Amino acid sequence: MLRFLNQCSQGRGAWLLMAFTALALELTALWFQHVMLLKPCVLCIYERCALFGVLGAALIGAIAPKTPLRYVAMVIWLYSAFRGVQLTYEHTMLQLYPSPFATCDFMVRFPEWLPLDK
Numbered sequence: 001m002l003r004f005l006n007q008c009s010q011g012r013g014a015w016l017l018m019a020f021t022a023l024a025l026e027l028t029a030l031w032f033q034h035v036m037l038l039k040p041c042v043l044c045i046y047e048r049c050a051l052f053g054v055l056g057a058a059l060i061g062a063i064a065p066k067t068p069l070r071y072v073a074m075v076i077w078l079y080s081a082f083r084g085v086q087l088t089y090e091h092t093m094l095q096l097y098p099s100p101f102a103t104c105d106f107m108v109r110f111p112e113w114l115p116l117d118k
Contacts (some may be wrong), residue, residue: 015059015061017039022051045108054084061074
């Protein structure tokens with residue numbers, strides 16, 4: 001199994017499939033937001049940022065799948081996927097078990113070194 005995953009990471013096919021899937025999910029979210037006029041909550045925006053990390057990692061891996069740069073792509077992918085699952089779990093818990101004390105933020109808060117909300 002690990003040998004198969006190693007072979008997949010050394011080819012462009014798996015990386016391009018991951019990039020295509022992440023791009024399709026991002027475009028679907030943008031369709032819901034701008035065409036269907038459904039406003040995303042703050043956690044949805046954070047989840048999209050994690051998905052952009054997966055997309056970036058897939059593009060890095062697709063550029064150089066046989067070089068050590070693919071290990072950088074794997075680390076970015078694992079971190080982004082972990083953060084995405086973490087945010088999705090938090091989002092699901094807020095929806096399934098609502099509490100008057102635990103709510104979504106009103107504004108998106110990005111770090112000062114990456115002001116995507118400005």
